[in-house]
Amino acid sequence: MNIAEFRVEPANYQADFDDLRAVRVAVFVNEQYIPQEVEFDSVDPDCHHFVARDNQNRAIGTGRLTSDGKIGRMAVLQTCRGQGIGEALLLNLINKARKLGRTSVFLNAQTDVLGFYEKFGFIREGDIFTEANIPHQRMRLQIEPITKSSRPAPKPRDALVEIAEFKTLEGTVSATLELITKARRQICIYSPDLEYVLYGRLDIGEALKKFAINSSGGNVLIIIQDTLAVRSHPHPLIDLAQRLPSAFLLRTPIESDDLQYPSAYLTNDRDGYLFRQQSSQYRGVWSPTMPSRNRQLSEEFERVWQRCRPCAEFRALGL
The missing domain is CATH 3.30.870.10 (Endonuclease Chain A)
Known part of the structure; x- marks a missing residue:
């Protein structure tokens, strides 16, 4: 499917759960045969989630960032791949980590997509291991946290106007x-x-x-x-x-x-x-x-x- 336009936005786990679930079930459960009880873990509600949507507001991709800086649940619907959606999701997750003050992020990449993450500077760590019956490789990216701006102080607020x-x-x-x-x-x-x-x-x-x-x-x-x-x-x-x-x-x-x-x-x-x-x-x-x-x-x-x-x-x- 050719996606003419798409956007990536923060997702609320409760309000957007149906959309997050639909993408992750399609990719991880139906395509990769990962059990749902493994796919949807106890960490999910406390993560920072992002969702990619097409110009009809349909969810077509997901990703999450855990409290310890782990990027995961990166998924794009099969019919929408190869159009930059995964890249956009990853950049939003990295930027979120940067805003949170983190100096690095890590992930467990499936071995058939190592090149995708290496394009963004991720470095392999340790040996290949099996997770959910799929070979994985731990990878890490060092990032620069957002520093305080050297720009002049913002202009003062407008004067109060009586109600x-x-x-x-x-x-x-x-x-x-x-x-x-x-x-x-x-x-x-x-x-x-x-x-x-x-x-x-x-x-x-x-x-x-x-x-x-x-x-x-x-x-x-x-x-x-x-x-x-x-x-x-x-x-x-x-x-x-x-x-x-x-x-x-x-x-x-x-x-x-x-x-x-x-x-x-x-x-x-x-x-x-x-x-x-x-x-x-x-x-x-x-x-x-x-x-x-x-x-x-x-x-x-x-x-x-x-x-x-x-x-x-x-x-x-x-x-």
Whole structure:
């Protein structure tokens, strides 16, 4: 299969487990006859996982990094090999180890792929041994941890802006546009059904498109409670996410408390936020620069995001 586009991203073991499992079962269990009880070990939940996805959000590769610096579970679906996916996964895992301050990483490579790892500088250690009835070779790579930047200190935060109220849809739109426009690398949206009257607007869509294209790796993270309502009619923001799948990540809650959450909000990475107590009403409070409230909502969003599942129901639309 020719993969025109793919991306590698960090995976949450619980939220992304089905995708991780599908790839690893296909490669290790079905192809290499490794027992599932061996493949999925007790270390798995505590590892840093990465997943490769195609432009339809389908998982096509995996890899993990253990707490002691071991790279493993490197797998790419058979139909997707030879297109740089394994290389991208390996580089992301090495970079993760570097960010964690490690000075080396190691792995147990199957002997038929030793050349692959040697291209990246891995050195063989010790003798060949058998693991899961497959010959393996221990290999290690010395890496330089990320050092503190010598760049000038970052500019101070923008001055605090007093919290303001809005009471109309027009006020909601105006505040939303300003928060999107000022974002650097991340926008988080919590919405019951990606309200068409707000997020279906041309100006909101254009602002999000401009952010996604110009933010150099930035993301729009969206939590949608009612995906059925979103799928009931065409939605411009879904179409935009379909065209820019690496920038837009969508998840939906699975826990009852999250599904019954009555509010809606938006945050950016410039300390701005907008909050509506009742998602059905276009009235609430916002500020372009209010770090304390932004932090509260951002942390809450992250907690819910980790409990959510990916919006698999949008994959038929190309997401």
